[in-house]
Amino acid sequence: MQSSASWLRRNLSNVPDISDQEMNAAGERPAEDLYARLDGVNSLVIHHSATATGNARVFRALHRAVNGWLDIGYHFVIGNGTLSSDGEIEHGRPVWSVGAHAREHNGDSIGICLVGNFCETSPTRKQMASLTYLLKKLLEDFSLSSSGILLHRDVPGCRTECPGDNLTIKEVVDALL
Numbered sequence: 001m002q003s004s005a006s007w008l009r010r011n012l013s014n015v016p017d018i019s020d021q022e023m024n025a026a027g028e029r030p031a032e033d034l035y036a037r038l039d040g041v042n043s044l045v046i047h048h049s050a051t052a053t054g055n056a057r058v059f060r061a062l063h064r065a066v067n068g069w070l071d072i073g074y075h076f077v078i079g080n081g082t083l084s085s086d087g088e089i090e091h092g093r094p095v096w097s098v099g100a101h102a103r104e105h106n107g108d109s110i111g112i113c114l115v116g117n118f119c120e121t122s123p124t125r126k127q128m129a130s131l132t133y134l135l136k137k138l139l140e141d142f143s144l145s146s147s148g149i150l151l152h153r154d155v156p157g158c159r160t161e162c163p164g165d166n167l168t169i170k171e172v173v174d175a176l177l
């Protein structure tokens, strides 16, 4: 099992001055009462990690220890078989809490991150199957139509390539049919 600290050191070009012990501790979940509550959900935003490998724990360590955030930015992480199983759905922030994944849209959206860099590779079949399953569940839970599903780059005001050219909204929405 790879430690969060070794993953961070391998994946960051500029590693800040944080001890391995602190980096590994940052992979742990913070206390529940620290989160702000979402004020309804209007969109489900899809991201890639822009890293070849990963899981909820190492992204949590990255976002906490390096970015200085309360917790991992996303509500869900879908593994690609590197540091979690292929297609495994892991929980990030609680689904009722405000995330940190889409500037100015965090107050009413859920963030889903697929592990991988889809500027270079494509999501695995199992990741797409899990994404479809999760989106169907969330659309139902929050009474949304599929127009509520957005890629990060299509969120108004967000300037990003995320989740890469190899993941399109057509592909995501077609899979729901």
Ligand SMILES: [Zn+2]
Pocket: 046, 047, 048, 101, 152, 160, 162, 163
């Ligand atoms: Zn993104």
